[in-house]
Amino acid sequence: MDRISALRNVEETLGDLERGETDLASAEERVCSILRTYATDYDGDLVAWRASGDPGAEGLVVLAASEREARERVAALVDDTTGRVSVSRLA
Template sequence: MDRIAALRNVEDALAEYEQGETDLESLEREVVGVVRTYATEFDGGLAPYRAQGDGPADGLVVVAESRREARERVRDLSGVDREVAVEQLDE
Protein backbone atom coordinates (compact mmCIF):
# COMPACT_ATOMS: atom_id res chain seq x y z
CA MET A 1 0.00 0.00 0.00
CA ASP A 2 1.45 3.37 -0.94
CA ARG A 3 1.05 6.57 1.05
CA ILE A 4 -1.79 7.94 -1.11
CA ALA A 5 -3.79 4.71 -0.79
CA ALA A 6 -3.26 4.69 2.97
CA LEU A 7 -4.42 8.29 3.28
CA ARG A 8 -7.49 7.55 1.15
CA ASN A 9 -8.36 4.56 3.31
CA VAL A 10 -8.06 6.64 6.47
CA GLU A 11 -10.15 9.41 4.87
CA ASP A 12 -12.82 6.85 3.91
CA ALA A 13 -12.89 5.51 7.47
CA LEU A 14 -13.23 9.04 8.89
CA ALA A 15 -16.04 9.84 6.45
CA GLU A 16 -17.95 6.70 7.53
CA TYR A 17 -17.53 7.74 11.16
CA GLU A 18 -18.68 11.31 10.48
CA GLN A 19 -21.77 9.98 8.67
CA GLY A 20 -22.65 7.73 11.59
CA GLU A 21 -22.00 4.55 9.61
CA THR A 22 -19.46 3.21 12.11
CA ASP A 23 -18.59 3.59 15.77
CA LEU A 24 -15.37 4.92 17.32
CA GLU A 25 -13.98 1.50 18.17
CA SER A 26 -14.43 0.31 14.57
CA LEU A 27 -12.87 3.52 13.27
CA GLU A 28 -9.84 3.02 15.51
CA ARG A 29 -9.42 -0.60 14.36
CA GLU A 30 -9.65 0.45 10.70
CA VAL A 31 -7.12 3.25 11.05
CA VAL A 32 -4.70 1.07 13.01
CA GLY A 33 -5.03 -1.62 10.33
CA VAL A 34 -4.32 0.86 7.55
CA VAL A 35 -1.28 2.30 9.33
CA ARG A 36 0.05 -1.16 10.21
CA THR A 37 -0.38 -2.36 6.62
CA TYR A 38 1.34 0.74 5.28
CA ALA A 39 4.22 0.48 7.76
CA THR A 40 4.87 -3.22 7.19
CA GLU A 41 4.64 -2.98 3.41
CA PHE A 42 6.65 0.25 3.26
CA ASP A 43 9.95 -1.61 3.38
CA GLY A 44 9.70 -5.36 2.74
CA GLY A 45 10.53 -7.82 5.47
CA LEU A 46 9.17 -5.76 8.34
CA ALA A 47 6.75 -7.08 10.94
CA PRO A 48 5.02 -5.42 13.89
CA TYR A 49 6.22 -6.22 17.43
CA ARG A 50 4.71 -5.13 20.77
CA ALA A 51 6.86 -4.60 23.87
CA GLN A 52 5.83 -6.26 27.11
CA GLY A 53 6.72 -5.47 30.69
CA ASP A 54 6.79 -2.56 33.08
CA GLY A 55 7.61 1.06 32.44
CA PRO A 56 7.51 3.30 29.40
CA ALA A 57 8.25 0.52 26.90
CA ASP A 58 5.17 -1.54 27.82
CA GLY A 59 2.73 -1.73 24.92
CA LEU A 60 4.95 0.17 22.48
CA VAL A 61 4.55 -1.21 18.94
CA VAL A 62 7.41 -1.02 16.44
CA VAL A 63 8.08 -2.53 13.04
CA ALA A 64 11.35 -4.35 12.52
CA GLU A 65 12.99 -7.11 10.50
CA SER A 66 13.70 -9.28 13.55
CA ARG A 67 12.93 -9.68 17.24
CA ARG A 68 16.44 -8.40 18.10
CA GLU A 69 15.95 -5.28 15.99
CA ALA A 70 12.51 -4.75 17.53
CA ARG A 71 13.99 -4.87 21.06
CA GLU A 72 16.61 -2.30 20.04
CA ARG A 73 14.00 0.01 18.49
CA VAL A 74 11.81 -0.22 21.60
CA ARG A 75 14.77 0.65 23.85
CA ASP A 76 15.73 3.59 21.60
CA LEU A 77 12.19 4.98 21.40
CA SER A 78 11.30 4.51 25.07
CA GLY A 79 14.62 5.46 26.63
CA VAL A 80 14.72 2.18 28.56
CA ASP A 81 18.27 0.94 29.11
CA ARG A 82 17.44 -2.64 30.11
CA GLU A 83 16.43 -5.66 28.04
CA VAL A 84 12.80 -5.63 26.91
CA ALA A 85 10.55 -8.46 25.81
CA VAL A 86 8.75 -8.19 22.48
CA GLU A 87 6.20 -10.37 20.74
CA GLN A 88 5.42 -10.40 17.05
CA LEU A 89 1.85 -9.37 16.33
CA ASP A 90 -0.41 -11.32 14.03
CA GLU A 91 -1.26 -9.52 10.83
Protein backbone atom coordinates in the same frame (compact mmCIF):
# COMPACT_ATOMS: atom_id res chain seq x y z
CA MET B 1 0.24 -1.42 1.32
CA ASP B 2 1.85 1.89 0.40
CA ARG B 3 1.51 5.14 2.32
CA ILE B 4 -0.94 6.73 -0.13
CA SER B 5 -3.26 3.72 0.05
CA ALA B 6 -3.12 3.74 3.85
CA LEU B 7 -3.89 7.46 3.97
CA ARG B 8 -6.81 7.03 1.58
CA ASN B 9 -8.23 4.26 3.73
CA VAL B 10 -7.91 6.39 6.87
CA GLU B 11 -9.52 9.33 5.05
CA GLU B 12 -12.41 7.10 3.99
CA THR B 13 -12.86 5.94 7.58
CA LEU B 14 -12.91 9.54 8.82
CA GLY B 15 -15.49 10.41 6.18
CA ASP B 16 -17.69 7.52 7.28
CA LEU B 17 -17.43 8.74 10.88
CA GLU B 18 -18.31 12.33 9.90
CA ARG B 19 -21.33 11.15 7.89
CA GLY B 20 -22.56 9.00 10.76
CA GLU B 21 -22.05 5.80 8.79
CA THR B 22 -19.87 4.33 11.53
CA ASP B 23 -19.27 4.88 15.24
CA LEU B 24 -16.02 5.93 16.92
CA ALA B 25 -15.13 2.46 18.21
CA SER B 26 -15.54 0.95 14.73
CA ALA B 27 -13.55 3.78 13.16
CA GLU B 28 -10.74 3.26 15.69
CA GLU B 29 -10.71 -0.46 14.94
CA ARG B 30 -10.54 0.20 11.18
CA VAL B 31 -7.69 2.72 11.56
CA CYS B 32 -5.74 0.30 13.77
CA SER B 33 -6.25 -2.41 11.17
CA ILE B 34 -5.03 -0.07 8.42
CA LEU B 35 -1.89 0.78 10.41
CA ARG B 36 -1.24 -2.87 11.22
CA THR B 37 -1.54 -3.80 7.55
CA TYR B 38 0.68 -0.88 6.53
CA ALA B 39 3.38 -1.92 9.00
CA THR B 40 3.36 -5.60 8.11
CA ASP B 41 2.96 -5.17 4.34
CA TYR B 42 5.29 -2.18 4.09
CA ASP B 43 6.58 -1.65 0.54
CA GLY B 44 9.80 0.21 1.41
CA ASP B 45 13.25 -0.74 2.70
CA LEU B 46 12.09 -1.04 6.29
CA VAL B 47 10.90 -4.20 8.03
CA ALA B 48 8.42 -4.67 10.88
CA TRP B 49 9.95 -5.81 14.19
CA ARG B 50 8.09 -6.88 17.38
CA ALA B 51 9.62 -6.08 20.76
CA SER B 52 9.83 -8.26 23.84
CA GLY B 53 11.78 -8.48 27.06
CA ASP B 54 10.99 -5.25 28.87
CA PRO B 55 7.38 -5.13 30.15
CA GLY B 56 6.91 -1.63 28.73
CA ALA B 57 8.09 -2.74 25.30
CA GLU B 58 6.31 -6.09 25.10
CA GLY B 59 4.41 -6.37 21.82
CA LEU B 60 5.42 -3.00 20.36
CA VAL B 61 5.98 -3.08 16.61
CA VAL B 62 8.35 -0.68 14.86
CA LEU B 63 9.63 -0.31 11.31
CA ALA B 64 13.41 -0.38 10.97
CA ALA B 65 16.10 -1.36 8.49
CA SER B 66 17.98 -3.64 10.91
CA GLU B 67 17.59 -5.48 14.19
CA ARG B 68 19.93 -3.01 15.91
CA GLU B 69 17.94 -0.04 14.64
CA ALA B 70 14.69 -1.69 15.75
CA ARG B 71 16.05 -2.25 19.29
CA GLU B 72 17.17 1.39 19.41
CA ARG B 73 13.76 2.63 18.24
CA VAL B 74 11.89 0.52 20.79
CA ALA B 75 14.27 1.51 23.59
CA ALA B 76 13.77 5.19 22.74
CA LEU B 77 9.97 4.79 22.71
CA VAL B 78 9.85 3.19 26.16
CA ASP B 79 12.85 5.09 27.55
CA ASP B 80 14.69 1.82 28.26
CA THR B 81 18.33 2.19 29.22
CA THR B 82 18.71 -1.31 30.69
CA GLY B 83 19.24 -3.09 27.37
CA ARG B 84 16.54 -5.67 28.16
CA VAL B 85 14.66 -4.99 24.94
CA SER B 86 14.87 -7.62 22.23
CA VAL B 87 13.16 -7.68 18.84
CA SER B 88 12.14 -10.31 16.33
CA ARG B 89 11.30 -9.80 12.69
CA LEU B 90 7.67 -10.19 11.74
CA ALA B 91 7.12 -12.67 8.94
